[in-house]
Amino acid sequence: MHDALERYLTAERERMLAELMDFLRIESVSAQASHQQDMERAAAFVAEDLRRTGLQRVEVMRGAGHPVVWAEHLPHPGAPTVLIYGHYDVQPPDPLELWQSPPFQPDVRNDRIYARGVSDDKGPLFIALKALEALRATAGELPVNVRLLIEGEEEVGSLHLAQFVRAERERLRADLVLSADGAMWRPSEPSLTLAAKGLCGLEVHVETANQDLHSGRHGGGVPNALHVLAELIAGLHGPDGRVLVGGFYDRVQELTAEERAEIGALAFDEDAYRDSVGMRQLWGEEGYSTLERMWCRPTLEVNGMGGGYQGQGGKTVVPREAMAKLTCRLVPDQEPEEILALVAAEIERRCPPFAKVTVQREGGIGRWYRMPADHPVLAVAAEVLEEVTGKKPVRVRMGGTEPCAELFQTELGIPTLFYSFSTSDEQYHAPNEFFRLSRFDEGLRAWALLLSRLA
């Protein structure tokens, strides 16, 4: 089969890329109501592709929100079933003026395809679709049972996914999720992602008076909302970078010696990283390396803060109110709801009597996700990746949040293997998003091989 597959993928490459270009031309921006028709077109594109491949059942399912493309193909009763996850929606392309080629007119330069959504997630999703096509075309049948769940709301927070999964457990029954979403760590080698952090956020609002006050007439005699907020925010971290919220670390699982060794063995050039984002110096919690901090330690970050006069020039005002937006990234076994309550309580406790503080939840919450480090699929995937790329994949974690993986674990009881062939430097969510053609080729082979081995 290997030879046949290789011949097929080589022979059909240009046609497959041409199809991908058609997919990329569909402006499936889920955040903008004006693209409603494009969302339908993108869902139909995916469904049509699956039908051409000959899957037993393919449906565009409509409920609340953008349609879900669902499919199943179960040729081997009793054999394992893989649930393939991906999304056909993309981020808005703004700011348009920063794109070197129009976001919905895919352009190939330097062996990269440039287009909105090509890396997140149309390119990686399309790899999964074409791997299925190639397997059926060359072997006559898929080597394993598959189900597919391709959503259109990932870029708007998968608004209705949990509802869908809970309602359609039967249609999603499987042994493992293979996610075409997520991204590899870096372009220089393949990677397998073992864990993702959880997320929760809140907004802090401080009020000291019912009006902004003239700093000459009142200054010195009245509290200043910005002084209060600065004090509250500054108090949330110690000089050692630890989060100073009572109970914050209580449930945190310390890194094991094995985990530290695994992360420590990775080649990671801290100076190059620092320079790449124009930092003067890296900084974080004492006692941990940069990768440990980013991947395995919980954080509390102020994402935005403001109050008083921020325009040009000056205004001699004592601001009456100020606000800050905070998010925490969580690790096992922290619970988002509990952390929200702890942070809010800490801030309320520290607020001086001359100010009023309000702490409100902001944004969705997501639990952390972790794949058992000894799950057999990791070994199989590592083998496949090495075979296809010639490089041993590294095992990494991510600081970001993957609520879908946590959802599948909780609702379907199955782990998710992130098996996307995009790379985290590909400007997704930003102008000039791109996808490497080399990864397209590797991905097709890696998906086909993994599905074969999972049989």
Add this chain to the structure above:
Amino acid sequence: MHDALERYLTAERERMLAELMDFLRIESVSAQASHQQDMERAAAFVAEDLRRTGLQRVEVMRGAGHPVVWAEHLPHPGAPTVLIYGHYDVQPPDPLELWQSPPFQPDVRNDRIYARGVSDDKGPLFIALKALEALRATAGELPVNVRLLIEGEEEVGSLHLAQFVRAERERLRADLVLSADGAMWRPSEPSLTLAAKGLCGLEVHVETANQDLHSGRHGGGVPNALHVLAELIAGLHGPDGRVLVGGFYDRVQELTAEERAEIGALAFDEDAYRDSVGMRQLWGEEGYSTLERMWCRPTLEVNGMGGGYQGQGGKTVVPREAMAKLTCRLVPDQEPEEILALVAAEIERRCPPFAKVTVQREGGIGRWYRMPADHPVLAVAAEVLEEVTGKKPVRVRMGGTEPCAELFQTELGIPTLFYSFSTSDEQYHAPNEFFRLSRFDEGLRAWALLLSRLA
């Protein structure tokens, strides 16, 4: 003369008020270029009024910026000369929708005139003009020599006043400035202002990276500009309300026992004040009363601060930069330039190595002003105010800045008596600015009497 003056002021009251209404209808907004013609009209209005009163020389002087109305009338060689200061320009009227009557269509309600500029400074300035008219009309001549300097740029920071004063020292030679600008402390009694604070400002800019970073991908491993700024700002005050800037208090003159007694004897209802601005609790430097803090102690206030995402909802970003705007109010013998340098040095010293901080001067500077507490004009004015209002005036200070007074002291060598009849609660610089008719009547009598006594 007293009887004649009283009869004149009573007989001419309605005509005088009608003239004031005409003055108020001129939209002399100095900040807006579209009002250039109105500025000329307002200057001409003042000049014409002085000519009708019969002053010897009246000129509208044009140089850089809006015109200055200058006049002199020196009927008594060898006798004292008073320099009358005021301004004919007004603040922009925005936000218009909050006005109960149109800002440039003066409206009388509840014995108050509502109009933009009526309290700051057209009403008080017009009192000075009409006092001159009444004195000449009833006594045949002014009791004292006068010069007038009526500028059109007070609301934009008296941009060209220093230059004018330095160039025209001869035309401004006098023994004392009587300022129609400034405001009385409160409506319940007359007051004499002994001192005003100095002012200097700066903008602090913190930078930690060359781009905003994803809080999932990078959070924990990189510094956050808002954390750094919050820490810097929080560190500028101690828990006792003192400013924690090295050298900040070195030149501060401590309050004398007499000053504390004088201020302590004032009836000031702290609870009512607190409630009037919707504060939960007053707060300030330990060891000082609220009035002492506002009038006699130096302050450092953050007027505005911001960074990261401040819009609706959330954005999981680690902000790369943040800024704060600070102003200090200064007391004798603090020097603005020195304080700017001290604050900047303190902030730079405290900035951690992983961030870059830039501190830049923002806005103009002004030195504090203080009138010698035993200057004879204070006693005379107190006598006049008591005679006219039936109440002993209180001696107060102000937390605001009066750069003109300091300018006249430095460049002309003469003190300034603030002798405005507006009150600090009259919504100047805000919608529904008003001026009390009772103060208009008192002011006319008080100006005429004081000028007579100064002879």
